[in-house]
Amino acid sequence: MADAARTRQRILDTALELFTERGFAGTSVADLAGHLGTSKAALYHHFRSKNEILAALLAAPTQRFDELVAQAPQLTDEQLLGRVVDLTAELFAMAGMLDGDPSVQAAQRERLLDRSRDINEALTAALVPAPGDADARLRAHAAYAAAKHGTLAAVADLGTAQLLAARRATLVSAALRALHPAG
Numbered sequence: 001m002a003d004a005a006r007t008r009q010r011i012l013d014t015a016l017e018l019f020t021e022r023g024f025a026g027t028s029v030a031d032l033a034g035h036l037g038t039s040k041a042a043l044y045h046h047f048r049s050k051n052e053i054l055a056a057l058l059a060a061p062t063q064r065f066d067e068l069v070a071q072a073p074q075l076t077d078e079q080l081l082g083r084v085v086d087l088t089a090e091l092f093a094m095a096g097m098l099d100g101d102p103s104v105q106a107a108q109r110e111r112l113l114d115r116s117r118d119i120n121e122a123l124t125a126a127l128v129p130a131p132g133d134a135d136a137r138l139r140a141h142a143a144y145a146a147a148k149h150g151t152l153a154a155v156a157d158l159g160t161a162q163l164l165a166a167r168r169a170t171l172v173s174a175a176l177r178a179l180h181p182a183g
Contacts, residue, residue: 004046007046008046008047008056010036011032011036011043011046011047011053012053012056012057012060014032014035014036015027015032015053015054015057016057016094018031018032018035019054019057019101019104023101023103023104024050024054024101024103024104025101025103027050028050029043029044029049029050032050032053054104057094058094061087061091061094062115062119064087064090064091065087065119065123066119068080068083068084068087068123069119069122069123069126071083072122072123072126073126075126077127077143077176077179077180078172078176080123080126080127081127081143081144081147081172081175081176081179082168082172084123084144084147084148084151084175085147085148085150085151085163085168085171085172085175086168088147088148088151088152088155089151089154089155089162089163089168092152092155092156120144123144124137124140124141124144125140127139127140127143127144127179128140139178139179139180139181140179142178142179143175143176143178143179144175145178146171146174146175146178147171147172147174147175150171150174150175151163151171154167154171
């Protein structure tokens, strides 16, 4: 990784830490620069504003979910739901920042809502075997919610994004049962 890319990633890592700890509105560019041991000018060399840093932080998870949407047609239901669990667990810190800070939501509200809605709809649609089957669509939403929200609850309980294999298996199994109920 080139020096500029490493520096940019270091800025993003620090911003995520400070935005999560202090909130987006409660963290200034001067705070970021001070924490990084650099000047505001050096920070502005990589990002034009604090909002641009936030947009870059939000772009990473969106990109990973977009990649999953692209892969979805080639995945089994179990693989797709497993990846939803994995990505959701990995993005736990980001979710905490987003959920807990109204200033983040105000700064990126429309973008977040639109992208999140698009991704959720695409992944849910990938779980519906026959378009037009209303019951299958409801089960797909229930399965997706079990995978995504169940994972958020699990990592919140654990206080870490590291899911044990058994807990991951439980989440995927619950999602699959919602998608394909017996009898």
